[in-house]
Amino acid sequence: MFTAVVLAIAVAVGVAAVAITWPMVKSSFDRSSWSSSMGMYKVGLTYTKNGPYAYAQNGVSAPLSSSPSPVGYCIAYKYNATTAIYSCPSNQPTG
Amino acid sequence: MSQILEELIAEPIGLVIAMVILIAGAVGGLYSYWTYTNHVTLQNYLWPIAEVVPYKGGYYLGIVNTGYEPFVVKQIYLSGGSTISVNTKPLTHNQWFAEALNSLPVAVRVCSAIEPSVCVVAPVHGWSMDEIGVPPDAILVVVNGSGDCGWSLTWYDWSGGTISYDKDITFLIQPVYGDVHFILNNLLGPSEASPGSVAVFNVNCPSNNGLPPWLW
Numbered sequence: 001m002f003t004a005v006v007l008a009i010a011v012a013v014g015v016a017a018v019a020i021t022w023p024m025v026k027s028s029f030d031r032s033s034w035s036s037s038m039g040m041y042k043v044g045l046t047y048t049k050n051g052p053y054a055y056a057q058n059g060v061s062a063p064l065s066s067s068p069s070p071v072g073y074c075i076a077y078k079y080n081a082t083t084a085i086y087s088c089p090s091n092q093p094t095g
Numbered sequence: 096m097s098q099i100l101e102e103l104i105a106e107p108i109g110l111v112i113a114m115v116i117l118i119a120g121a122v123g124g125l126y127s128y129w130t131y132t133n134h135v136t137l138q139n140y141l142w143p144i145a146e147v148v149p150y151k152g153g154y155y156l157g158i159v160n161t162g163y164e165p166f167v168v169k170q171i172y173l174s175g176g177s178t179i180s181v182n183t184k185p186l187t188h189n190q191w192f193a194e195a196l197n198s199l200p201v202a203v204r205v206c207s208a209i210e211p212s213v214c215v216v217a218p219v220h221g222w223s224m225d226e227i228g229v230p231p232d233a234i235l236v237v238v239n240g241s242g243d244c245g246w247s248l249t250w251y252d253w254s255g256g257t258i259s260y261d262k263d264i265t266f267l268i269q270p271v272y273g274d275v276h277f278i279l280n281n282l283l284g285p286s287e288a289s290p291g292s293v294a295v296f297n298v299n300c301p302s303n304n305g306l307p308p309w310l311w
Contacts, residue, residue, distance in 0.1 A: 005114060013121045017128065024132040027139035034142055038161065046228040047235055047267055064227070068148050068155045070191055075146050075157045078227070081237040081265045082293055085224050087146035087157075093218035094147060095174065095201025 038089035043074040045084050052078055054086065137213045140164045145203045145219040147196075154196045156219065158203055160186040165208035168192050172216075174199040233269035235293045238282065244300035246281035253290075 044055040045064070052064040056072025064078040068085075076086035102109075142162030147154050158168055165185040170178050175198055183192045185208035206214040229235045238246065238260070247259040253273035258264070268275060276287045277294070284296030 002110060002113065006117065009117055009121055013125060016125050020125065020129045020132050024136045024139070027136040031139040031142075034162070038144060044228070045225055046230060047233065048230075049267060049269065051265075052227045068150055068157070068193075070157060070159065073144055073159055073161055075148055075155070077148065077150070079224060081239070081263075082226055082235070082295075083224055084227050085148050085222050087148050087220050087222040089144045089146070089161075089220060091146070091220040091223060093201070094199055094221040095172075095218060 038073070041073055041089040043071055043076055043086050043088050045076070045086070052084065054084070056088075134210075134213055137164065137207055137210055138215055141166050141205060141207060141213070141215045143168075143203065143205045143215070143217045145200070145217050146222075147200055147219050148222045150195070154199055156194045156196055156200050156203075158186070158192045158205070158217075160188055160190055163188050166205040167208050167211075168203055169206050169214065170204040171196070171200050172202040172204070174201050229291050229293060230267075230269065231291045232271060233267045234271055234275060234288045234290060235265065235267055237265045237293060237295045238298065239263055239295065240297045244281050244298070246279075246296075246298050248280070248282060248296065249278040250275045251278075252276050 041057055046053055046055065050063065053061055054064050054071040054074070054076040055061045056074050058072065060072035062069065062071045064076055064084055066078050068075045068077045071086075074086055074088040076084055079085045140162055141164055142160065143158055143166060144161050145156065145158045147156045156171065160166060165187045167185055168181050168183040170180055171194070172178050173196070177198070179196075181194070186192055200219045202216050202218050204214055204216050206212075236248070238248070240263070245259060245261040247257060249257040250268060252275045254268050254271040254275050256268070258266070271290050274287050274289050277285065279296065281299055281301065282296040283299045285294050288294040
């Protein structure tokens with residue numbers, strides 16, 4: 001009797017542990033997927049008839065001004081007439 | 096010991112006590128584990144991105160929430176080892192926090208707006224400097240260093256036009272599918288350019304013998 005109850009509790013604990021663990025495992029996969037997608041997130045810079053534009057991923061674009069502003073998940077600004085400075089999730093960390 | 100246990104569980108009351116102890120231990124253990132997994136799960140869903148660019152002799156730091164768990168920015172770690180404490184409003188999906196700094200930031204610490212004890216440290220991404228691309232069917236014209244005189248630029252061949260001005264200007268000649276030639280007035284620069292390239296001109300005012308512009 002005692003052994004049967006102990007076995008039942010062990011099974012219940014095992015099932016509960018798996019159920020509790022699953023969201024954590026899924027969140028680890030989601031984080032890994034997010035991290036790799038951010039590692040590829042870049043911005044393109046090109047001139048148009050309306051001036052210089054920055055094109056980030058997912059179709060996000062914005063005109064380049066002379067002060068830093070967000071373009072998608074990047075920050076970009078026009079440094080001079082032909083060059084721009086930008087920082088994106090795919091850039092190397094500073095530290 | 097096992098004899099005592101056997102005698103204990105042989106009695107109904109002993110069995111009940113043993114069961115209660117076992118179940119309490121199991122529930123307590125599961126609760127601790129659940130608390131831990133909740134903490135890690137929430138941590139895994141904090142998705143801050145921090146970026147920095149140099150600007151006006153200092154640095155411009157931007158932090159964006161790319162996830163759906165709201166967070167607040169608590170600390171900014173600087174390259175010298177010092178930290179700046181901040182306490183922003185909760186940033187939700189796609190919301191930015193920006194700060195101008197004198198020192199280079201290397202990392203930021205953000206904490207969940209729902210459970211403030213759950214925090215992550217995110218590295219700050221650095222910057223790149225790139226040429227702004229010119230479309231393949233265009234020529235980018237840049238006029239620099241406007242002085243005290245006006246200038247004019249005429250282009251012909253695949254595309255034709257003229258511009259007179261007295262300030263710096265950047266514009267596209269578009270569309271153009273072959274080389275264009277330039278006629279320069281008070282400008283120094285190339286005499287021709289190809290599609291997809293940049294033509295840079297510098298203003299070159301004629302000598303005025305010290306006279307003011309209205310007497311040239």
